[in-house]
Amino acid sequence: MTSPTFDVVIIGAGIVGSACAAECINEGLKTAIVEAKIIGGGATAAGMGHLVVMDDSEAQFALTSYSCKLWSELKEDLPPSIEYEPCGTIWVAADDEEMAEVRRKEKYYTERGVPVQLLDAKALHEAEPNLRSGLAGGLHVPNDCVIYPPCAAKFFVDRAVLNGAKLILGKKVKNIQKDGVRIDDDTFLSSGLVVNATGSWSPLLTSGIDVKKRKGHLLITDRYPDFVKHQLVELGYLKSAHSVTDDSVAFNIQPRKTGQMLIGSSRQYGVESSQIDTPILRRMLNRAIEYMPDLVNLSSIRTWTGFRAATPDKLPLIGPDVLNSKLYLATGHEGLGITTSLGTAKLLVDQIVGRSPSIPVGPYLPARVSELSHA
Amino acid sequence: MPEEVVVVVDGVLVRMPVGSMVSAAIMTAGVSSFRRSVSGEARGLLCGMGICFECRVTIDLQPHCRSCQTVCQNGMDIRTCE
Numbered sequence: 001m002t003s004p005t006f007d008v009v010i011i012g013a014g015i016v017g018s019a020c021a022a023e024c025i026n027e028g029l030k031t032a033i034v035e036a037k038i039i040g041g042g043a044t045a046a047g048m049g050h051l052v053v054m055d056d057s058e059a060q061f062a063l064t065s066y067s068c069k070l071w072s073e074l075k076e077d078l079p080p081s082i083e084y085e086p087c088g089t090i091w092v093a094a095d096d097e098e099m100a101e102v103r104r105k106e107k108y109y110t111e112r113g114v115p116v117q118l119l120d121a122k123a124l125h126e127a128e129p130n131l132r133s134g135l136a137g138g139l140h141v142p143n144d145c146v147i148y149p150p151c152a153a154k155f156f157v158d159r160a161v162l163n164g165a166k167l168i169l170g171k172k173v174k175n176i177q178k179d180g181v182r183i184d185d186d187t188f189l190s191s192g193l194v195v196n197a198t199g200s201w202s203p204l205l206t207s208g209i210d211v212k213k214r215k216g217h218l219l220i221t222d223r224y225p226d227f228v229k230h231q232l233v234e235l236g237y238l239k240s241a242h243s244v245t246d247d248s249v250a251f252n253i254q255p256r257k258t259g260q261m262l263i264g265s266s267r268q269y270g271v272e273s274s275q276i277d278t279p280i281l282r283r284m285l286n287r288a289i290e291y292m293p294d295l296v297n298l299s300s301i302r303t304w305t306g307f308r309a310a311t312p313d314k315l316p317l318i319g320p321d322v323l324n325s326k327l328y329l330a331t332g333h334e335g336l337g338i339t340t341s342l343g344t345a346k347l348l349v350d351q352i353v354g355r356s357p358s359i360p361v362g363p364y365l366p367a368r369v370s371e372l373s374h375a
Numbered sequence: 376m377p378e379e380v381v382v383v384v385d386g387v388l389v390r391m392p393v394g395s396m397v398s399a400a401i402m403t404a405g406v407s408s409f410r411r412s413v414s415g416e417a418r419g420l421l422c423g424m425g426i427c428f429e430c431r432v433t434i435d436l437q438p439h440c441r442s443c444q445t446v447c448q449n450g451m452d453i454r455t456c457e
Contacts, residue, residue: 223439224439258413297437299439
């Protein structure tokens, strides 16, 4: 029997697939990465690029904080195109109930060694004068950052290619087989392992996995330097993000290095069309204006949509598929794929080479939802 | 004599006929470089009808106003990149 051409073929050059490619090459694996369209062109280009520690669950905290640490270790290597900006996050509390959540969050992060700072109403106003008055306060997480994700994906792919990875661009994978993948010009890439990193499209290649599209809208403004200084997210965001049935919006604004601002966010299930949904966009912007009234005087230059790859338990799928042990999944990152791409790449390669990972992988293994996915 | 308004372009008083656009006041003041592009190139009045966004200036401290679509008001503070 001849040995396969590759050790690993990764499908999808979004930020997750790209980071996985760089990590596989780093490990000395013969790696190919196949991208049907362009590098970092899907959810990677549509999202905000917020590197954020989140605490919806212990497993989410573990993966996001591990990943943020990896980003921090990498920051000296990142080219200027990635626009790495350590602006921090402020979770904004509108009322006393949300302020109680701020205190819970403060305790949770502090106990786990993530620096945070509690802001009362006055401190919040001083930190972000364009927020409306009357807000209760907030939680400042100074180590959170912002990047421009498509360039980060490109950086990882370039790094992988420079070290010997094969990039196959503009070819769609027809199907995944036991010993490799068939691409649309009928070429067969033989490989020991295959990684499906195609985000919200991943069920098209691996039927039965429970990854659903969750549509989002974003808007970018013209340049207004210093209008916003931190990534601001309303704590009500958690209510929005947790709802798995209804359409929802939440105030989320991000300063870019250019002085532009990204304004979000919206969440919709069961929508396939990428068109702008005007009523949702209006709700989203009205929500933003409730928090920052002076936004009405600013100009936007573009709006767009994207699709998050959502799983039922809000955690990604990282590890072997339950039906095909030579197929690994690296998908289902929902709104956190930019942050968790680096942790995902490490955990994937740890599993591939049989090394003990830095954080427990159990919560992310596809097998955890096998009773759902392959029922 | 038509009625006039007085605006301030980069600190200089400019008299304009009522109904004049801010872009006309800027040209009258002798300024042709309205703003700078991201890479620092001069930008000015191009389409004159609100489509190209090249003539944006700061009016009464509000950045990115299209000067070709804004009518001069008495006392208006207009700032270009000059």
